[in-house]
Amino acid sequence: MAKQMSLIIIFGIVASLLSMALATPGTATFYTSYVPSACYGNKDNGVMIAAASDPLWANGAICGKVFNVTCTGPTNPVPHPCTGKSVVVKIVDHCPGCGGTLDLSKEAFATIANPVAGIIKIDYRQ
Numbered sequence: 001m002a003k004q005m006s007l008i009i010i011f012g013i014v015a016s017l018l019s020m021a022l023a024t025p026g027t028a029t030f031y032t033s034y035v036p037s038a039c040y041g042n043k044d045n046g047v048m049i050a051a052a053s054d055p056l057w058a059n060g061a062i063c064g065k066v067f068n069v070t071c072t073g074p075t076n077p078v079p080h081p082c083t084g085k086s087v088v089v090k091i092v093d094h095c096p097g098c099g100g101t102l103d104l105s106k107e108a109f110a111t112i113a114n115p116v117a118g119i120i121k122i123d124y125r126q
């Protein structure tokens, strides 16, 4: 029984290390006009949403994918932008020539960082 418990604990540790390893570093900006979107036209998807930059867009294959996004630090002189929270967003739009990896809704951005920062470093995970 004790042996099974420790196996479960080891498995849990390995699984959480793997999921951390799958987090990808990037940058995030924010936007405020959500409809229409490149993925869903005039359908409203709420505000916990994001737009994918060109390298992630993949002709729309990323539409509807859900990402857990964490602020990891500043990219500019706003010294401590991160709130310490993470946010789960759904990709609903394309952001061609975007300044960051993900363009978050202002609401999603404000959950993880001070919007005054404008652009932040993130980790994101599907």
Ligand SMILES: *[C@@H]1O[C@H](CO)[C@@H](O)[C@H](O)[C@H]1NC(C)=O
Residues within 6 Å of the ligand: 068, 069, 070, 086, 087, 088
């Ligand atoms: C998102 O990631 C953070 C940090 O890794 C974690 O604490 C949080 O539980 C995750 N949220 C969801 C909904 O997966």
